[in-house]
Amino acid sequence: MAFDTSGRSPGQRYRRAAAVAWAVVVPLALIGFLAVHVMSDGAKEPLSQAGSPHRESPTGHFLLAAATVLVACRIGGSLMRRLRQPAVMGEICAGLALGPALLGQVSPEAAHWLFPASSLPLLDGLAQLGLVLFMFGVGQELAHVRMRGTLTRAVLVTHASLLIPFAGGTAAAVALLATDSGTGGVRPVVFVLFVGCALSITAFPVLARILADLGRMRTEPGRLSLFAAAVGDGVGWLVLAALLAGARGGATPGGLLFDALGTLALVALFLGPVRRLLRRLPALNDGRTADIGTTTGLVAGIAATSALTAALGVHQLIGAMLAGLVWPVRRRPADQVARRLARSAASTLLPFFFFFEFGLHTDLSTLRWDGRTVLTLLGLTCLATVTKVVGPAVTARLTGMSWRSAYTLGVLLNARGLTELVVLQVGYQAGIIDERLLGILTLVALITTAMTSVLLHCGRAASQHGPRELRDQQDRLDQQDQRDSVGDEGMRTGQPV
Amino acid sequence: MAFDTSGRSPGQRYRRAAAVAWAVVVPLALIGFLAVHVMSDGAKEPLSQAGSPHRESPTGHFLLAAATVLVACRIGGSLMRRLRQPAVMGEICAGLALGPALLGQVSPEAAHWLFPASSLPLLDGLAQLGLVLFMFGVGQELAHVRMRGTLTRAVLVTHASLLIPFAGGTAAAVALLATDSGTGGVRPVVFVLFVGCALSITAFPVLARILADLGRMRTEPGRLSLFAAAVGDGVGWLVLAALLAGARGGATPGGLLFDALGTLALVALFLGPVRRLLRRLPALNDGRTADIGTTTGLVAGIAATSALTAALGVHQLIGAMLAGLVWPVRRRPADQVARRLARSAASTLLPFFFFFEFGLHTDLSTLRWDGRTVLTLLGLTCLATVTKVVGPAVTARLTGMSWRSAYTLGVLLNARGLTELVVLQVGYQAGIIDERLLGILTLVALITTAMTSVLLHCGRAASQHGPRELRDQQDRLDQQDQRDSVGDEGMRTGQPV
Numbered sequence: 005m006a007f008d009t010s011g012r013s014p015g016q017r018y019r020r021a022a023a024v025a026w027a028v029v030v031p032l033a034l035i036g037f038l039a040v041h042v043m044s045d046g047a048k049e050p051l052s053q054a055g056s057p058h059r060e061s062p063t064g065h066f067l068l069a070a071a072t073v074l075v076a077c078r079i080g081g082s083l084m085r086r087l088r089q090p091a092v093m094g095e096i097c098a099g100l101a102l103g104p105a106l107l108g109q110v111s112p113e114a115a116h117w118l119f120p121a122s123s124l125p126l127l128d129g130l131a132q133l134g135l136v137l138f139m140f141g142v143g144q145e146l147a148h149v150r151m152r153g154t155l156t157r158a159v160l161v162t163h164a165s166l167l168i169p170f171a172g173g174t175a176a177a178v179a180l181l182a183t184d185s186g187t188g189g190v191r192p193v194v195f196v197l198f199v200g201c202a203l204s205i206t207a208f209p210v211l212a213r214i215l216a217d218l219g220r221m222r223t224e225p226g227r228l229s230l231f232a233a234a235v236g237d238g239v240g241w242l243v244l245a246a247l248l249a250g251a252r253g254g255a256t257p258g259g260l261l262f263d264a265l266g267t268l269a270l271v272a273l274f275l276g277p278v279r280r281l282l283r284r285l286p287a288l289n290d291g292r293t294a295d296i297g298t299t300t301g302l303v304a305g306i307a308a309t310s311a312l313t314a315a316l317g318v319h320q321l322i323g324a325m326l327a328g329l330v331w332p333v334r335r336r337p338a339d340q341v342a343r344r345l346a347r348s349a350a351s352t353l354l355p356f357f358f359f360f361e362f363g364l365h366t367d368l369s370t371l372r373w374d375g376r377t378v379l380t381l382l383g384l385t386c387l388a389t390v391t392k393v394v395g396p397a398v399t400a401r402l403t404g405m406s407w408r409s410a411y412t413l414g415v416l417l418n419a420r421g422l423t424e425l426v427v428l429q430v431g432y433q434a435g436i437i438d439e440r441l442l443g444i445l446t447l448v449a450l451i452t453t454a455m456t457s458v459l460l461h462c463g464r465a466a467s468q469h470g471p472r473e474l475r476d477q478q479d480r481l482d483q484q485d486q487r488d489s490v491g492d493e494g495m496r497t498g499q500p501v
Numbered sequence: 502m503a504f505d506t507s508g509r510s511p512g513q514r515y516r517r518a519a520a521v522a523w524a525v526v527v528p529l530a531l532i533g534f535l536a537v538h539v540m541s542d543g544a545k546e547p548l549s550q551a552g553s554p555h556r557e558s559p560t561g562h563f564l565l566a567a568a569t570v571l572v573a574c575r576i577g578g579s580l581m582r583r584l585r586q587p588a589v590m591g592e593i594c595a596g597l598a599l600g601p602a603l604l605g606q607v608s609p610e611a612a613h614w615l616f617p618a619s620s621l622p623l624l625d626g627l628a629q630l631g632l633v634l635f636m637f638g639v640g641q642e643l644a645h646v647r648m649r650g651t652l653t654r655a656v657l658v659t660h661a662s663l664l665i666p667f668a669g670g671t672a673a674a675v676a677l678l679a680t681d682s683g684t685g686g687v688r689p690v691v692f693v694l695f696v697g698c699a700l701s702i703t704a705f706p707v708l709a710r711i712l713a714d715l716g717r718m719r720t721e722p723g724r725l726s727l728f729a730a731a732v733g734d735g736v737g738w739l740v741l742a743a744l745l746a747g748a749r750g751g752a753t754p755g756g757l758l759f760d761a762l763g764t765l766a767l768v769a770l771f772l773g774p775v776r777r778l779l780r781r782l783p784a785l786n787d788g789r790t791a792d793i794g795t796t797t798g799l800v801a802g803i804a805a806t807s808a809l810t811a812a813l814g815v816h817q818l819i820g821a822m823l824a825g826l827v828w829p830v831r832r833r834p835a836d837q838v839a840r841r842l843a844r845s846a847a848s849t850l851l852p853f854f855f856f857f858e859f860g861l862h863t864d865l866s867t868l869r870w871d872g873r874t875v876l877t878l879l880g881l882t883c884l885a886t887v888t889k890v891v892g893p894a895v896t897a898r899l900t901g902m903s904w905r906s907a908y909t910l911g912v913l914l915n916a917r918g919l920t921e922l923v924v925l926q927v928g929y930q931a932g933i934i935d936e937r938l939l940g941i942l943t944l945v946a947l948i949t950t951a952m953t954s955v956l957l958h959c960g961r962a963a964s965q966h967g968p969r970e971l972r973d974q975q976d977r978l979d980q981q982d983q984r985d986s987v988g989d990e991g992m993r994t995g996q997p998v
Binding site for chain 2: 063064065066067068070071074075077078081082125126127128129130132133136297299300301303304305307308310311314315320344345348351352355
């Protein structure tokens, strides 16, 4: 609190400052005097302080752990951005460093003191909420994608970007099965399809962020890769939902099909009637400024949808993405609330996910670096890159796109990022893949994501347009966007990935 | 994802919709075919699904619990707002209803199923983070207060609003000590000063919200009560910090004084150098739109400050309020980030606090309603109301304010609301008061808060200005405010209380 000193003489300011000081000091002095006075009486009585029945609160320690995680991830993200990599890479590395991989090796005492067992469930709560809200954001991003351009090319490229890596992944999985490694103990078909899924997923938010950073958002490969990634991710999560239903065990082939159909029915219900209902609610579409109740309602709705899908045997994250798909886009205040929620949640709560899942539970240091592991890692990385880059690029070239644009398109689709890591964690927790394959596929995801900007840079070196020119053009378009949407907070693509 | 259909013929729209359908259906059909094919092979192999090493995740259940808490609090808040009470009253009642007080009585099985022991630590994490961010918001509100008007009156009214209830509270505490009830087992002086503190606190955010609702924000009693409440809350939390240092036990009178001085030094460090440093950081004051890093940095800073004060033996919430006091106000983007954080955190995370602290740990149904309890409740309610309403009102009248304005001022200062409840929980957890006195003082806080709008309404009935007229005037001022701050999200006072 302070006095308003604008446009007053120094004497007036002084008098007002003195008044504030008096208002604070006199009560404090009186209370202090009273305290000392009463205390001299109180000291004569017996004190029973040792046995006081107060609950020990781990909150202070929890806050320290939370601050450590946030600061570490922020530093990691900044460092990676200096290296022209997505910030999310640095945040994941920071999360890994706080776990047994680095901090646990350097000083187990410090790790134990910083993150005592009592703090972990509290950090888990933040991580889970962050992940659910992140997946809601992914759903919203998908709902935002619009297709403009050549139809045939879009359909063919989408099929190529989805089916070729999927075929490669299933082939690799069959090979892994033959050497009897990697499966977490579920039906072989679930394992094979899961690995196929895992290799064919593109990280939609990473892609959008890279495109925005490079100034390619509105170019033909940019739009096309966004569309292909959106369709591919949608299909991938659908298949994953069916696989999880199958992985629960006890299901016959007929039961598996039944579960898959049930999942599809749920998705149809949400994308049809629920979506239409939300688009008609006046409170979400009347163009006014968002109020607080809408935010609370949205969080409650996301949590309820996730809980519903989890209860039906589908993973809760698929429910969260569904909620993102059906929540109205391009309408105020619905869009505004969702954007703010996805942004703030992603920035604040995802570091807890990186720490909790990658730092604590993905201990890459336990990976035995024998010949087979290295071979598997190299093979899967090559397979993932080649199928994801070459397939769509050749398809795009065949439909008439220039080689340069086709190459860019393929490279862009190869960024797997956080979405892939989430898929892997889901599969690991459902017992579909074992810890070793989780570690290897995590490394594959990190490598292919890091590769994207390097490969793009190589392609750009041979370009006729300098990067500066492209970026300037995009800047002008962005500024126009911002003028169009005063009151919105930044671009969609400002979302962390 | 969808096609952009604006300005196209129905035929084109149909072709585009068909293309999207093809892009999704063909891969799904192929994968399904493959699945059935591989499955018929896989079924011949032995399945080891029972022993799959997957971790059981309580996340689905946790999300269900979270959705329940949010929806219940939202319904409670809406109902209370219909009754012209602050929404926070309804949210607290909803939190109480979900605990053993109502749901536990009606159906213990449902309560146990909805909130299993495994979900509670996760909910606790959200509650603690919400509370810390709420206290940061309180600090920011205090930092926003500017004094305009009569100096002498401001100082005198502040003293009266602080010292008269404090004196009343200490007298009541001495009486309670004489009947040997209420103390949690700490030194009597700590108990006496704590009860004094508890009765003299005004809920600053509740006050701001009531003033905005009634259209009194810019009137003389409105401004004066905001100033008095800000100074009073600041002093109250300082005293509380010193008390908590003393309640830790093992301290001599000299040690208590030493701890209090240490707390004051910490506060001085933050309000002086740290505050000046933050006001000079260009990233916080350059007027640009807030980016995501600033939000993460702010959350990390709040958590770190809270952890620091907790480590020094002062409660973590005092650290959070300190962070709110030193974070720059009225500068972009610092102000924008803080406002968004305090708003979204308060709306989304505080219901978890209401559920976790009030629902689960403040079981009012265990209060034995014998004569002494009823007498204590009535006595403390009367004492709290009379000292808080009459003292400042008479002082304001003596300095020349009209009786009507003086009455309004006193009634406004009597709203204790959430801040008081937080203080009580802090005192209970430190072992200063016992469960019975916690229940009684919680009821006192709820009653005095509910009383405020009723008493204001009574006062207004005798007024020369109709409420509609006052409200219209405030509406015009508010609209002007909103035009001045395009891009900011709503009024400060839109914050939940």
